[in-house]
Amino acid sequence: MMDRRLTHAFADQARAQAFGQLRARCEQPDTPASTDASLANLYHLRRNLDAAIQHYECVLRLAYGQAGWHCTLAKLLAQADRVGEALQEAEICLRLREDFAPAKRLIEILSVQRHPGGHRPRANSITQVSGRP
Numbered sequence: 231m232m233d234r235r236l237t238h239a240f241a242d243q244a245r246a247q248a249f250g251q252l253r254a255r256c257e258q259p260d261t262p263a264s265t266d267a268s269l270a271n272l273y274h275l276r277r278n279l280d281a282a283i284q285h286y287e288c289v290l291r292l293a294y295g296q297a298g299w300h301c302t303l304a305k306l307l308a309q310a311d312r313v314g315e316a317l318q319e320a321e322i323c324l325r326l327r328e329d330f331a332p333a334k335r336l337i338e339i340l341s342v343q344r345h346p347g348g349h350r351p352r353a354n355s356i357t358q359v360s361g362r363p
Contacts, residue, residue, distance in 0.1 A: 256285075263293035271302075279310045297326040301333050308336065313344050 256269045270285035286303040304319035317340050323333035
């Protein structure tokens with residue numbers, strides 16, 4: 231029993247140290263976007279949505295063309311009840327990758343949440359982004 235607690239304590243300490251090192255690395259000016267994305271993902275895993283969103287926004291300033299990161303940001307914004315912003319990010323995904331199924335699905339879900347009862351906005355978000363009726 232004591233060995234298990236000690237092992238967990240060491241593991242927690244190692245995770246905290248690695249997290250601190252990653253944060254320090256991300257403060258460097260030459261940090262690759264993928265490193266910042268890793269930090270954003272860790273914030274999400276730690277249930278710190280605000281920090282995760284903030285870091286994904288920074289990541290996308292460095293690597294705007296990454297549809298997957300836009301989609302991840304859209305999901306985080308939706309979790310934070312920032313539906314309008316989430317829809318915008320999902321639409322960016324579809325501009326970058328017209329066939330990106332996770333973004334299409336997210337737009338469908340968020341549109342229904344935003345306009346319950348099947349009432350959709352006059353301009354259908356999916357049509358605007360993909361150019362298809």
